[in-house]
Amino acid sequence: MIEMHKLKAIKPEIEQDFKRADLEIYGIDHFCPSYSGLIFLNCDEKDPKKLRPDHPDCAGRFSVFGHENCTGDEGHCHMTVPQRFDTRRSHPLTKAFKRVEITGALKKALKTRKTLQITVLVADEEGAVKPKKKKGASKRKALFSCEGLQVVTFA
DSSP, X not given: OEEEEEOOOBOOOOOTTOSEEEEEEEEEOOSSOOEEEEEEESOOOOOGGGOOTTSTXXXXXXXXXXXXXXXXXXXXXXXXXXXXXOOSOOOTTSOEXXXXXXXXXXXXXXXXXXXXXXXXXXXXXXXXXXXXXXXXXXXXXXXXXXSEEXXXXXX
């Protein structure tokens, strides 16, 4: 399966003389099949099949090891909110965080436009997996889901 997520264009307030830039993706839901993602900056391509790592607007990539099915006992996959001073490891389904280095691509994107549009293209291992049929389920959950993204630059 292939999904293309085109985010709303923003007008960033970024100094041009930064040394490094990262795209931070936080709150990634990984209770889904494993997938790989490509990040594109200011990409006008509408056909996801034409977007590859060698595309001129490709800024970087990331992978998510998914946990599609729960094989544990009832309640195994239900997370509890950790208490203050809780020293136990976090639950395996705690939302994930990814950092993608995008320095060169961001400098190039900001030279050509005053706005920045981020496109995230994700694909599972086969690129076109048929969704599993579940009773009463009419829609399949999206592969890529996150709480937010931010661009961080370093002087």
